[in-house]
Amino acid sequence: AQSVTQLGSHVSVSEGALVLLRCNYSSSVPPYLFWYVQYPNQGLQLLLKYTSAATLVKGINGFEAEFKKSETSFHLTKPSAHMSDAAEYFCAVSENTGFQKLVFGTGTRLLVSP
Amino acid sequence: DGGITQSPKYLFRKEGQNVTLSCEQNLNHDAMYWYRQDPGQGLRLIYYSQIVNDFQKGDIAEGYSVSREKKESFPLTVTSAQKNPTAFYLCASSTESGLTEAFFGQGTRLTVV
Numbered sequence: 442a443q444s445v446t447q448l449g450s451h452v453s454v455s456e457g458a459l460v461l462l463r464c465n466y467s468s469s470v471p472p473y474l475f476w477y478v479q480y481p482n483q484g485l486q487l488l489l490k491y492t493s494a495a496t497l498v499k500g501i502n503g504f505e506a507e508f509k510k511s512e513t514s515f516h517l518t519k520p521s522a523h524m525s526d527a528a529e530y531f532c533a534v535s536e537n538t539g540f541q542k543l544v545f546g547t548g549t550r551l552l553v554s555p
Numbered sequence: 556d557g558g559i560t561q562s563p564k565y566l567f568r569k570e571g572q573n574v575t576l577s578c579e580q581n582l583n584h585d586a587m588y589w590y591r592q593d594p595g596q597g598l599r600l601i602y603y604s605q606i607v608n609d610f611q612k613g614d615i616a617e618g619y620s621v622s623r624e625k626k627e628s629f630p631l632t633v634t635s636a637q638k639n640p641t642a643f644y645l646c647a648s649s650t651e652s653g654l655t656e657a658f659f660g661q662g663t664r665l666t667v668v
Contacts, residue, residue, distance in 0.1 A: 450595060475656055484559075484645055484659035485598075531597065543657055545590075547597040 443468040443534045447546035455554050460504075460519040462549050464532030467513065474515040475533040475543065476506055485531060491515060502526070527553045557582045561646050561660035567668050568633070568640065576631045576663045578646035584658070585651050587629035591615060592643040592662075601644075604629055605651065633665065641667045 448463040466472055473492050477485040489500025496508040506517045515532060532546040559580045568574045580587065586605050590598040600613030604623040618637025623629055629648075633640045643664050647657040 477659075482643075482662065482664065484561075484661045485647075486659070487656045490656055542600070542603060543588075543598075544600075545598040547595060 443472060443536055443544050445532050445534050445544055445546035447530075447532050447549050449549055450547065451550045451552060453552040453554065454522045456524055457521050460517070460522045460526065460551065462517040462530050462532075462551065464506075464515045464517065464546060465513050466515060466532070466534045468534055468536060470536050473535045474506075474508060475535075476500065476504070476515075476517050477531045477533060478502075479529045479531065479548075481528075488517070488530075522551075522553050524553050524555070527551055559646055559648055559658055559660035561644075561663050563663060564661065566663055566665045568665060570667055571635045573632055573634050574665065576633070576644055576646075576665070578629045578631065578660060579627055580629075580646075580648045580658075580660075581627060582648055582658060583626070584648035585626070586649045587623070588647045588649075588657065589613075589619070589621065589629070589631045590645045590647065592645060598645065601631065640665055 444467045446465045475490045476488040478488050479485045488504050489498045491498050491508045499505045504519045529548045529550045531548045533543045535543050562577045588603040589601040592598050599615050601619050602621040604610035610623050620632045645662045646660040649657040
């Protein structure tokens with residue numbers, strides 16, 4: 442069964458600094474990988490997804506992630522943090538075997554200070 | 556606009572009562588899901604449905620029930636058997652293809668009083 446590990450329940454950065462949120466996955470078959478963002482008391486919004494095409498995936502709001510099979514990782518980055526990036530971020534994996542059933546990590550809360 | 560609507564946004568329940576959370580989608584998606592979110596635990600799958608009149612238990616189905624009588628609707632009932640129902644509940648939908656993502660509603664926060 443697939444699983445996701447997100448290192449760090451909280452990450453703090455200064456405005457303008459690099460954002461790096463870590464995600465490692467486990468899957469017995471080629472995975473599909475997703476990053477979602479959640480603002481307080483709201484649903485989840487897709488940031489980007491990897492579905493076995495390009496290993497470097499660009500998403501919304503300037504975020505990108507790189508799929509590294511050798512490291513079983515899918516870390517999320519943004520070159521320059523903005524105050525509006527403060528939110529909770531979830532990494533998710535599903536198996537490339539037809540019906541999609543997402544498995545989520547425990548989430549990382551990003552704090553951005555002025 | 557297409558999307559997923561959850562209602563109500565906030566719900567209070569007395570101990571021993573059943574409550575039903577509504578989830579409606581107009582995305583023409585076949586699959587629908589219910590997740591429970593607790594602080595520090597991510598999202599845990601309660602039930603999912605791939606097609607009308609069929610649904611499967613997820614990882615934490617005890618104390619919950621669902622129905623899928625229409626493609627657009629997937630209501631979740633939190634029964635009195637659920638020991639700790641206070642949580643944020645999220646409904647989602649997707650096509651059956653693994654290439655597409657799940658779309659989420661805005662959530663219902665249930666509090667037992």
